[in-house]
Amino acid sequence: MPQWQLYVIQNFPTQCQKGHVHIGEYYKKFILTESMGCSCGTTTQTCKHVIKHCKKYTRHQHVLGHGRHAQIGRLMGTVKGIWKLCTFIKRSKAFDKDDN
Numbered sequence: 001m002p003q004w005q006l007y008v009i010q011n012f013p014t015q016c017q018k019g020h021v022h023i024g025e026y027y028k029k030f031i032l033t034e035s036m037g038c039s040c041g042t043t044t045q046t047c048k049h050v051i052k053h054c055k056k057y058t059r060h061q062h063v064l065g066h067g068r069h070a071q072i073g074r075l076m077g078t079v080k081g082i083w084k085l086c087t088f089i090k091r092s093k094a095f096d097k098d099d100n
């Protein structure tokens, strides 16, 4: 298993819930010189926004599933959900600092 996938499985759900990933929500709390908005135009970039709603990642969001299977709680709280998130993150590069 690649190191980044192990990292995601172990840390991402908690970090996302605390807002500790390289997104606007984090910058709003800790790095005030960085923009808290999303480049799609949304005023505050949150994990939920990136994963579920951001127009920039529409072409990758299908890997997360649909309906109740794509609920944030399932994506971050079940093994299947976390694997889907790993796939989404890998393909979209949504949480790479330089992509935001």
Ligand SMILES: [Zn+2]
Pocket: 038, 039, 040, 041, 042, 045, 049, 050, 053, 054, 055, 056
């Ligand atoms: Zn966005």
